[in-house]
Amino acid sequence: MNLTWANLRSSAAPWIVLPAVFYISLYLGDITYSVPSHYGVESGETAAFAMAVIAPAAAAATAWEAGRYRLIGPVRSTSTRSPLVRFLRAAAPALLLYLVLAVAALVLARHATGVWPGGAGWFAVAHLVVLPLGWAVIGWFVGGAVPRSVAAPVVAIGCWGWLAMPHAMSNPSLRHLGGFIDGGSSVTDIRDAAVYLVPWGVVAGLAAAAWLMTGANRRGLKSTLAAAVAAATLTAGCLAVTDWGYRVPTHPRVVAMSCTGQDPRVCVPPEYQPYAEQLRKEAGEPLNRLKAAGVPAPQELRISSPETPPRAGTWPLQWSLPALDGPSGQDQYKTDLAEAAVAGTAANAGVRDCRQPGSVAAAWATLVIGADARSVQQAVSPADWSALQQIRRLPAEEQAEWFERKAASQEHCVEVAP
């Protein structure tokens, strides 16, 4: 006879599996926009989005199991087994539920991205393990003190609220403490480790507070200590993220680029290598038009981090994978090349471009390349469009000088709150 099987059979946790997996599949499907990227980091981070389902489920299931085992009362308190071993045995159904959901999230993420997690993606997978485990511990303590019919929904709702609600608040710091991370890594920039470590510390502090709060003896003193621990945890967490703003900190990805062709050479992260030749060919005509308009052609088009200033002769290219519902129009690539022209021209002048899209110079370059004029007009203000029409009437040489001046001036850059 296997006690774990007996525990699982008599537990309510297995009933949560199917609805939770269904919810995870809907959720991950909703955040999948492009064709599979074959990017290991994205795979891990996509799986970690399932945290919003897994953490509340793990917390509620563990609270329920704690309530079940509370019913045997003195037998537990007179056990010879250590508290950790008793927890692992008693919470086994909840922990198995959590494991099944985490595996489901990884499989669904693999389906969406085409690869298993890799590189920094494993940090995101660790996050998927640590954070729900922390909430499971909180659920265990609460379920051991409060009737399970109250504890389970309270911790589930509390967990979900803590993960989701801060993202709807104006305070930017709170959203970084819960662990539900808005914004993923790109092929050029990776989330900093602190993005994960801060929520781990916060959930550990909250678990310690829950342990103190639900202790059987000296309730008054322990409640006071619990409140102090919770307050200190949140304060320390806020201080740790005070300069992050609304976005999570990232750093440039260090990876060997895959380069193809000449004039221009196109260098992309290895995940985009299948698209490199296509990008090079489709850039030919637009670059020729810009060259004819007086804008020197680049030696290299490079998909790189905004944190990494391009060398002279290199245009930083911002390009995204085709959408799931079909490839984006040619105009999107023309827009991408126009923006690259602005940044590359600024680099040639020794100026580091702010990489903010939507400048008048980029709109001019988009028209030169041959994009639909109406879509360009809709993308700029009426005043800018009017100014652009006047520029377009100038001789070609003057237009090119104007473009170079505008790109180097960085007038289109605005101060953005971090």
Next chain:
Amino acid sequence: MLYGDLDLSRHRHAQRYRHKASWLPQNPGFLPGMTCREHVAYVGWLKGMRERDAGKAAPDAIERVGLTDKLNSKIKTLSGGQRQRIAIAQALVHEAEVLLLDEPTVGLDPHQRRRFLDLLASLRGTVHAIVSTHDIGDLDQTFDSVIVLASGRSRFQGTVEEFAGHAAPDCAPGRRLESAYSVLLGAAE
């Protein structure tokens, strides 16, 4: 507090003591959804037995309390008296040396009480049982010794016969134990 050579104020000794002793509270709790066998085996594991050994010992413990036919029944299907016997079984599974029973016959009808006391009698020689009760009716020849406590102090310690000997001379037949209890507490007051 000492149990043999075990000093219960020391953590390691307390662990060994917990393996040797089993406490049956007034209202024993059971794991919802488990069968009698599973629950008894789980308690055996909690008391330090290996899982496999607990699984093998559970049916024997349940047989000793006369509930073999309920081996694979869910505990929620048992009567109050049967649940008390399962509680004894969970104490027997890990071969405890001493059972501490707190008001074990509360809520049992006379038939269930008689079966319970007969069960305790059958355990004589294999385990020590210490029963705490307010019900004089629980006293019979099953017990070797009686201690009467009042306000935390012992008022009497001796055999059941010696206890009954304190009854008032003019007490009604069949009420000697109650009379003895009243006399002892009255003397204490």
